[in-house]
Amino acid sequence: MTALIYGAYGYTGELIAREAVDRGLDVVLAGRNGTKTRGLAFQLGVDSCVFPLKDARSHLDGIDTVLNCAGPFSKTADPMVEACLATGTHYLDITGEIPVFEALAERDRDAEEADVCLLPGIGFDVVPTDCLAAHLHDRLPSATQLRLGIDTPGSVSGGTLATALDQVDAGGMIRRGGALKSEPPGSRTRPIDFGTGPTHAVSAPMGDVSTAYYSTGIETIEVYLTAPEYAEYLLRTSSYVSPLLAIPTVKRGLQALARALVTGPSERVRQRDRVSVWGEATDGDRTVTSRLETPETYALTIDAATTALERIGSDTDLTGYQTPATAFGPAYVLDLDGVEEFVDE
Numbered sequence: 001m002t003a004l005i006y007g008a009y010g011y012t013g014e015l016i017a018r019e020a021v022d023r024g025l026d027v028v029l030a031g032r033n034g035t036k037t038r039g040l041a042f043q044l045g046v047d048s049c050v051f052p053l054k055d056a057r058s059h060l061d062g063i064d065t066v067l068n069c070a071g072p073f074s075k076t077a078d079p080m081v082e083a084c085l086a087t088g089t090h091y092l093d094i095t096g097e098i099p100v101f102e103a104l105a106e107r108d109r110d111a112e113e114a115d116v117c118l119l120p121g122i123g124f125d126v127v128p129t130d131c132l133a134a135h136l137h138d139r140l141p142s143a144t145q146l147r148l149g150i151d152t153p154g155s156v157s158g159g160t161l162a163t164a165l166d167q168v169d170a171g172g173m174i175r176r177g178g179a180l181k182s183e184p185p186g187s188r189t190r191p192i193d194f195g196t197g198p199t200h201a202v203s204a205p206m207g208d209v210s211t212a213y214y215s216t217g218i219e220t221i222e223v224y225l226t227a228p229e230y231a232e233y234l235l236r237t238s239s240y241v242s243p244l245l246a247i248p249t250v251k252r253g254l255q256a257l258a259r260a261l262v263t264g265p266s267e268r269v270r271q272r273d274r275v276s277v278w279g280e281a282t283d284g285d286r287t288v289t290s291r292l293e294t295p296e297t298y299a300l301t302i303d304a305a306t307t308a309l310e311r312i313g314s315d316t317d318l319t320g321y322q323t324p325a326t327a328f329g330p331a332y333v334l335d336l337d338g339v340e341e342f343v344d345e
């Protein structure tokens with residue numbers, strides 16, 4: 001199985017490329033910048049391929065799976081998915097963007113016909129929460145409402161910040177009656193017990209608002225992040241700033257600044273930090289909650305994406321639109337390094 005990692009010289013792409021090579025996977029590194037792509041491939045002793053996304057189709061000969069690490073995925077997923085469907089190549093990415101998940105879910109039939117799978121969100125966003133959602137649904141199949149929460153110390157890379165800026169003018173998002181519903185950012189707050197007592201959390205438009213619906217069929221979904229009160233205030237007041245971010249030159253300028261000034265978490269931080277994930281499912285009569293502890297978000301992303309490449313290589317039957325949990329089952333997250341068992345209540 002040969003996998004092509006696109007965006008391989010970005011912060012996250014490089015870490016995944018190094019891990020894939022360490023695990024002995026057959027990978028080709030790709031990206032649009034020749035010097036950076038070839039330089040990294042030379043260091044790691046693997047092949048490279050340089051092309052802009054519009055030319056992807058003519059560069060997938062002999063490639064079984066693409067792992068797209070080039071974000072924002074609102075700009076990169078569509079051309080790469082088109083190329084994968086045309087060439088019969090599996091498509092994986094590490095997006096957390098709701099519109100991208102929704103657009104790929106709509107290509108389910110095309111992917112079935114092309115005999116390939118479309119598996120976005122194979123990073124921290126959404127692997128642990130998606131597996132937790134599927135686990136809760138297994139515990140309470142009659143559930144009609146799902147709430148998920150994430151408590152993370154939260155260092156981010158410049159690329160993640162640029163992607164968040166890309167989405168900020170879209171505001172908040174929840175799912176009601178199966179449909180996506182936008183609302184002002186930070187509209188909802190609630191205490192969540194991640195195992196150490198109630199912590200203040202605020203609603204956030206995380207990818208699970210899309211994916212948990214496909215993994216569980218539950219029609220009402222909300223996702224929360226822990227946040228100090230000042231962060232909640234910033235989220236709320238961001239609605240005054242978002243019209244500014246709708247101006248393309250302002251957004252592009254801030255994204256360039258984010259990429260230039262923000263470096264991703266150091267190896268020490270990736271090894272040190274832990275993340276708590278919480279979920280609650282209810283059918284109105286019964287409520288079940290479960291928790292999960294994972295490594296730092298980028299550490300988990302590297303492991304989850306590389307493990308997905310290994311599994312896709314050995315499971316050729318996987319076709320159509322998939323979430324991490326529909327592809328590999330709720331226990332997938334438990335197979336990753338440093339992830340503790342589900343704690344059920």
Ligand SMILES: NC(=O)c1ccc[n+]([C@@H]2O[C@H](COP(=O)([O-])OP(=O)(O)OC[C@H]3O[C@@H](n4cnc5c(N)ncnc54)[C@H](OP(=O)(O)O)[C@@H]3O)[C@@H](O)[C@H]2O)c1
Pocket residue numbers: 007008009010011012013031032033052053069070071072073075076094095096121122123124125126157158159160161163164259264297298301
């Ligand atoms: N799901 C998760 O939990 C998770 C975890 C980590 C990262 N992410 C997401 O992954 C993405 C990358 O993050 P990062 O930290 O690696 O960012 P980064 O360091 O800025 O790297 C981004 C990479 O994408 C490439 N790229 C961007 N736009 C492109 C385009 N239109 N065509 C071709 N290449 C393009 C960049 O190439 P150039 O330098 O040539 O522009 C670079 O190689 C972000 O969207 C981030 O939010 C998600």
